Amino acid sequence: MALGEPRIPAIAADGSLYPVGKMEAHRNGLLHVAVSVFLVSNGRLLIQRRADAKYHCGGLWANTCCSHPHWDEPAAEAAARRLTEELGTGRVPLTAVGDLTYRADVGGGLVEHEHVHLFYGKVPVELALAPDPDEVAATRWIGIGELRREMAADAGRFAPWFRIYADRRPDLMG
Structure with missing residues:
Protein backbone atom coordinates (compact mmCIF):
# COMPACT_ATOMS: atom_id res chain seq x y z
CA MET A 1 0.00 0.00 0.00
CA ALA A 2 1.41 3.38 -1.02
CA LEU A 3 2.09 5.86 1.74
CA GLY A 4 -0.98 8.04 2.26
CA GLU A 5 -3.17 5.86 0.04
CA PRO A 6 -6.73 5.66 1.42
CA ARG A 7 -7.52 2.34 3.09
CA ILE A 8 -10.83 0.75 2.19
CA PRO A 9 -12.48 -2.49 3.35
CA ALA A 10 -11.67 -5.51 1.19
CA ILE A 11 -13.54 -8.78 1.56
CA ALA A 12 -11.64 -12.02 2.16
CA ALA A 13 -12.82 -15.41 0.85
CA ASP A 14 -14.28 -16.20 4.28
CA GLY A 15 -16.31 -12.95 4.26
CA SER A 16 -14.16 -11.13 6.79
CA LEU A 17 -13.00 -7.58 6.10
CA TYR A 18 -9.42 -6.38 5.94
CA PRO A 19 -7.91 -2.99 5.07
CA VAL A 20 -6.38 -2.49 1.64
CA GLY A 21 -5.19 0.53 -0.34
CA LYS A 22 -7.82 1.81 -2.76
CA MET A 23 -5.55 1.66 -5.80
CA GLU A 24 -4.24 -1.78 -4.78
CA ALA A 25 -7.83 -3.05 -4.71
CA HIS A 26 -8.43 -1.73 -8.23
CA ARG A 27 -5.10 -2.84 -9.71
CA ASN A 28 -5.54 -6.37 -8.37
CA GLY A 29 -9.32 -6.68 -8.82
CA LEU A 30 -9.82 -7.40 -5.11
CA LEU A 31 -13.40 -7.69 -3.90
CA HIS A 32 -14.07 -4.61 -1.77
CA VAL A 33 -16.91 -2.64 -0.20
CA ALA A 34 -18.45 0.30 -2.03
CA VAL A 35 -21.47 2.60 -1.81
CA SER A 36 -23.73 4.00 -4.52
CA VAL A 37 -26.37 6.69 -4.11
CA PHE A 38 -29.41 7.35 -6.30
CA LEU A 39 -31.24 10.66 -5.76
CA VAL A 40 -34.60 10.93 -7.49
CA SER A 41 -37.07 13.77 -7.89
CA ASN A 42 -40.38 13.60 -9.76
CA GLY A 43 -39.38 10.36 -11.47
CA ARG A 44 -36.02 11.67 -12.65
CA LEU A 45 -32.61 10.48 -11.51
CA LEU A 46 -29.76 12.87 -10.73
CA ILE A 47 -26.69 11.66 -12.63
CA GLN A 48 -23.16 13.02 -12.76
CA ARG A 49 -20.45 13.11 -15.40
CA ARG A 50 -17.22 12.16 -13.68
CA ALA A 51 -14.42 14.71 -13.86
CA ASP A 52 -12.07 14.01 -16.76
CA ALA A 53 -9.08 13.67 -14.41
CA LYS A 54 -10.60 10.88 -12.29
CA TYR A 55 -8.31 7.86 -11.92
CA HIS A 56 -10.74 5.77 -13.97
CA CYS A 57 -13.82 6.36 -16.09
CA GLY A 58 -13.21 10.11 -16.31
CA GLY A 59 -15.79 11.90 -18.44
CA LEU A 60 -18.35 9.08 -18.19
CA TRP A 61 -21.85 9.48 -16.82
CA ALA A 62 -22.64 7.62 -13.60
CA ASN A 63 -25.32 7.46 -10.94
CA THR A 64 -25.68 10.31 -8.45
CA CYS A 65 -22.68 9.34 -6.33
CA CYS A 66 -20.46 6.31 -5.82
CA SER A 67 -17.44 5.70 -3.65
CA HIS A 68 -15.86 3.54 -0.97
CA PRO A 69 -16.15 3.66 2.80
CA HIS A 70 -12.98 4.37 4.70
CA TRP A 71 -11.67 1.46 6.74
CA ASP A 72 -14.01 1.09 9.78
CA GLU A 73 -16.58 3.55 8.37
CA PRO A 74 -20.19 2.32 8.12
CA ALA A 75 -21.58 2.27 4.57
CA ALA A 76 -24.43 4.68 5.37
CA GLU A 77 -21.98 7.24 6.76
CA ALA A 78 -19.76 6.88 3.69
CA ALA A 79 -22.73 7.42 1.36
CA ALA A 80 -23.79 10.60 3.17
CA ARG A 81 -20.20 11.87 3.39
CA ARG A 82 -19.43 11.35 -0.30
CA LEU A 83 -22.73 12.86 -1.43
CA THR A 84 -21.78 16.04 0.40
CA GLU A 85 -18.12 15.94 -0.72
CA GLU A 86 -18.83 15.26 -4.40
CA LEU A 87 -22.05 17.23 -4.97
CA GLY A 88 -22.20 19.66 -2.05
CA THR A 89 -25.76 18.63 -1.20
CA GLY A 90 -25.54 18.83 2.55
CA ARG A 91 -27.40 16.12 4.45
CA VAL A 92 -30.04 14.30 2.40
CA PRO A 93 -32.23 11.54 3.89
CA LEU A 94 -31.08 8.24 2.40
CA THR A 95 -32.62 4.78 2.66
CA ALA A 96 -30.58 1.59 2.33
CA ARG A 103 -16.88 -7.10 -11.45
CA ALA A 104 -16.06 -4.73 -14.31
CA ASP A 105 -12.96 -3.68 -16.24
CA VAL A 106 -12.78 0.12 -15.92
CA GLY A 107 -9.76 0.68 -18.19
CA GLY A 108 -6.13 1.48 -17.55
CA GLY A 109 -5.51 -1.97 -16.11
CA LEU A 110 -8.00 -1.32 -13.28
CA VAL A 111 -10.91 -3.49 -12.18
CA GLU A 112 -13.89 -2.64 -10.00
CA HIS A 113 -14.82 -5.78 -8.06
CA GLU A 114 -17.30 -4.43 -5.60
CA HIS A 115 -19.88 -5.46 -3.06
CA VAL A 116 -21.99 -2.29 -3.24
CA HIS A 117 -24.37 -0.99 -0.61
CA LEU A 118 -27.14 0.92 -2.43
CA PHE A 119 -28.84 4.04 -1.07
CA TYR A 120 -31.90 5.86 -2.39
CA GLY A 121 -33.24 9.32 -1.64
CA LYS A 122 -36.22 11.34 -2.87
CA VAL A 123 -35.42 15.03 -3.06
CA PRO A 124 -36.91 18.24 -4.45
CA VAL A 125 -35.67 19.05 -7.94
CA GLU A 126 -34.56 22.43 -6.58
CA LEU A 127 -31.90 20.64 -4.56
CA ALA A 128 -28.94 23.02 -4.39
CA LEU A 129 -25.78 21.45 -5.77
CA ALA A 130 -22.19 22.64 -5.47
CA PRO A 131 -20.20 19.92 -7.28
CA ASP A 132 -16.49 19.53 -6.54
CA PRO A 133 -14.85 20.06 -9.98
CA ASP A 134 -12.14 17.52 -9.08
CA GLU A 135 -14.90 14.90 -8.80
CA VAL A 136 -17.79 16.02 -11.01
CA ALA A 137 -17.75 17.67 -14.46
CA ALA A 138 -21.53 18.03 -14.85
CA THR A 139 -24.87 16.97 -13.39
CA ARG A 140 -28.32 16.50 -14.85
CA TRP A 141 -31.73 15.07 -14.04
CA ILE A 142 -32.91 12.35 -16.42
CA GLY A 143 -36.01 10.18 -16.74
CA ILE A 144 -35.68 6.41 -17.03
CA GLY A 145 -36.95 6.33 -20.62
CA GLU A 146 -34.44 8.92 -21.79
CA LEU A 147 -31.66 7.22 -19.82
CA ARG A 148 -32.44 3.85 -21.44
CA ARG A 149 -32.49 5.42 -24.93
CA GLU A 150 -29.14 7.12 -24.34
CA MET A 151 -27.56 3.95 -22.95
CA ALA A 152 -28.85 1.94 -25.93
CA ALA A 153 -27.57 4.54 -28.42
CA ASP A 154 -24.09 4.92 -26.89
CA ALA A 155 -23.40 2.70 -23.86
CA GLY A 156 -19.75 3.80 -23.85
CA ARG A 157 -20.76 7.24 -22.50
CA PHE A 158 -21.79 5.57 -19.22
CA ALA A 159 -19.64 4.03 -16.48
CA PRO A 160 -19.67 0.22 -16.51
CA TRP A 161 -21.16 -0.04 -13.02
CA PHE A 162 -23.97 2.38 -13.92
CA ARG A 163 -24.96 0.18 -16.87
CA ILE A 164 -24.97 -2.81 -14.49
CA TYR A 165 -27.19 -0.95 -12.01
CA ALA A 166 -29.59 0.09 -14.78
CA ASP A 167 -29.87 -3.56 -15.83
CA ARG A 168 -30.07 -5.21 -12.40
CA ARG A 169 -31.85 -2.48 -10.38
CA PRO A 170 -34.08 -0.41 -12.69
CA ASP A 171 -36.21 0.42 -9.64
CA LEU A 172 -33.49 2.86 -8.56
CA MET A 173 -33.49 4.84 -11.81
CA GLY A 174 -36.49 7.05 -11.27
Missing part, protein backbone atom coordinates in the same frame (compact mmCIF):
# COMPACT_ATOMS: atom_id res chain seq x y z
CA VAL A 97 -32.14 -0.44 -0.51
CA GLY A 98 -29.99 -3.55 -0.69
CA ASP A 99 -26.69 -4.48 -2.21
CA LEU A 100 -25.16 -6.22 -5.19
CA THR A 101 -21.79 -7.55 -6.25
CA TYR A 102 -20.22 -7.03 -9.66
